[in-house]
Amino acid sequence: MATAPDPDLLRLVRGTGLTDKTRGLLEEAVPGEFFGYPDGLTAQDRHALTYDRLRRAGLAAPPAAELLDDPPALCALLERAAIADPGLFHVMLLHYTLALGPILLFGSGQEGPGAARASLESMESFGALLMTEVGRSNSHLAPRTLARYDPATGEFVLTTPDDQAVKFPTNTAHPAIPKIAAVYATLEHGGRERGVFVFAVPLRGPGGAVPDGVAIVPAPDTTGLMVDYAAVRLTGLRVPYEAWLRDGATIGDAGRFHDPVGGPAARLTRSMGIGPPVWRAIVSMSAAITRAAAGVLHAHAADRVTLGRLAPLRPLTDYRNVHETVLESLASAYALTVVAAHVKRRRGGAARAAGPATAWAPWSAVDRDLALLKAATTMQAQETVSRCRVSSGAPGFAATDRLNGYRGLAHAYMNAGGDNELILFDTARAMADLDRYEPPVLAGAAPGGDLASPAVWLHLARDCELRLQRRLAGRIEAARAAGRDGFEAWNDNLSLAVRTATACADRTVLEILAAACDPEPGTEPVPAAGTRVLRRLLGLHALGWLERRAGVLLDEGVAAPGLLERVWERRRSVCDALAPDEASLAASLELPPEVAAPTAFVPGG
Known part of the structure; x- marks a missing residue:
């Protein structure tokens, strides 16, 4: 049954x-x-x-x-x-x-x-993105692909100046698939760069025909995330004025350029304002593939016996290392699902001045919290999916490509949709400069007792973030006082910057989970908020966070020696409490029947 x-x-x-x-x-x-x-x-x-x-x-x-x-x-x-x-x-x-x-x-x-x-809405053509360029890191900040207005024809001319500026990666290789691309290019007019704008450009027509001025070079086949990757070079490609997604900007009859957004820096941030829908989708994807991976692992381990000599023919899940891995994977799946539910309630698709003024990358200036949650959830997803893959043994690797596919997707999106490390660096910069960032406030002394209690893990997360932020800000200030330029000041502190921003991401996620454990009156809680089983699941996920961050917590003096022993002891008790609900937890993932355990493969079947 x-x-x-x-x-x-x-x-x-x-x-x-x-x-x-x-x-x-x-x-x-x-x-x-x-x-x-x-x-x-x-x-x-x-x-x-x-x-x-x-x-x-x-x-x-x-x-x-x-x-x-x-x-x-x-x-x-x-x-x-x-x-x-x-x-x-x-x-x-x-x-x-x-x-x-x-x-x-x-x-x-x-x-x-x-x-x-x-054409895109009718699915006659498919969308592509031409943003990053192959030869320079962080190329989205200053694309060298240029758009110049030709007053004689009223057209724009898009040009890739050299091999370094070729657009890659793009999903444009298939020779018979019509594609329309959003091309990010630097608009040059009147001898000045006016900012990064988007142009809607047909790259392949019906049957895949490529227009004059477009060269598409397919990339070698890959198995990481199977898409028709290609590099695209634009050589004097002429597009009509209407292809310019100008967002209120104009070039008048007299050739005068006007942009209501402001200068090039403001335009770059505005052009990256497409980020929020992307980040919501990536957070939701991270939750979905983590649910699927956890379900696959549970199905693999359930009712499976081991012939290990310690206890032949005992169920695999009688071993705590296996059983706790299954339950922790389920806990992470539900934790990310809570985070996804949180971001889906956030509306708006454009930059809303929700983050600091950008210094290195525009993502945080568009929406710091969403960008940071994208980084946090993709990292958690790749960690959990990879663990599920390894814990499913050889069948998880060879009998089906499902877990490998999920792992490849999680890895890809640690770079795609805004590079995670750049997001962390820009978050750290805002934290050090107190640029639209408020350090967490600690209310009273650290609560003692249950490490799986939201009050305890929230206090630890906030305390850790606060200490790291103060240390990072102090180092940067001292470097500046010593006359070091911005690159030198930050280059010696990038590891600390990542650790500091990661602490901010951790605290942000944990606050969302804590709100689901104890929703405040008058708020709109996510489904299952405050229920016994969800509190236990999120507490188990928080214990996993404590184990992963134990080194930093101990190094910063937030936790005392013996932390890991306390975490392991509490994890055993939480897992024992969740054990009777394990099958129900897996069933509640509501995975399609096609998502099966890798051992569903039967030779000759």
Whole structure:
């Protein structure tokens, strides 16, 4: 008999704000047949099938504009795509948030992008992104691909000046798939750089034909995240004035340039204002693949016996190392699901002055907390998914590619959607300079007792962040006082900067989890908030955080020696308390039946 799911946890996983009709449409958009590929496909055949599935999904799902205005619905669609096929998730995210998103955000009120929008919304063409350039790190800060206005024709001319500025990676390699790209280029007008703008550019027409001025060079096949990667060079590509997603900027009849946003720095931040929908989707994806990985591991370990000589034929989960790994993976899955539920309630798609003025990368200036949560959740997802893969043994590696695919997706998005380390560096800079950052406040002495109690782990997280922030700020101030320039001051403290920003990310996540454990009156808590089982799960996740950060907590004097022994002891008791609910916890993940344990593979079956 199947174990019944916990109704509160089931509501958490399903999310709020979705009607049964919408939920049904999303399931139809990514049906069971999308959860795998036929054997024997060439890489090009596989890519073609991925885009065919994207077309089918887009036509079955609610209209794109509605999805982009409804974070829970878009995230739910992308979550299901991620569980089914990481490659499908990636091209779907590009299509909706990074190709259609800029057209809707920056081209509002313009007639010109209408054809590109219609082609993307009808799934006649697929979206691509041309942002980063192959030869220089952090190239999104100052793309060398130039856009120049030609007053004689009223067109823009897009040019990649040399090999270093070639756009890569892009999903444009398949020779028969029509693509429309959001091209990030530096607008040069009147002898001056005017900032980074987005242009909606058809790169491949019907049948895949490439226009004059575009050269596409396919990249070698890869298995990390299977997409049709290519490099794109633009050589005097002419596009109409209407292809410029100008966001209120204009070039008048007399050639006068005007941008209501301000100067180039403000324009860069504004152009990166597409970030929030991307980050919400990545946080949700991280939660989804962690749920799937935890479910796969549970199914692998349940009812499995071991022939180990310590106790032959005992169930594998009688061994604490295995049982605690399964439960900790489930705990992390629910913790990330709580974080995803939190970010889905945040609305808005453009820069809202929610973060500090950017110094190194624009992400934090768009929305510091969302960017930081993206970094935190992708790191947690890759850690948990990798652990599930290893704990599933050889079958988890060789009998199915599902866990390998999830791991590849998590690893890819530690760089994609804003590099995690750059996000941490910029967060640290804001923390050191108190640039729209307020250090946490410690209320009273450290509470004693239960390490799995929100009051305890929140106090430890805040205390650690506060100490690191003070130390980092002191070092930077001392370096500046000694006459060292900005690079020298920071270059000697990058390791401390990462540790400091990571502490801020940890505290931010833990505050979200603590609010789910003890919701304040009058707030809109996530489903299952305050329930016994969720409190235990989030407490177990917090114990895992204490174990991972023990070195920093001890080094900063936040915790006393013996911390790990206390963590392990408390973990045993929490896992024992959760053990009777384990099957229900796994059932409440509501994974599609196609997501099976790797040992579901039977030779000759």
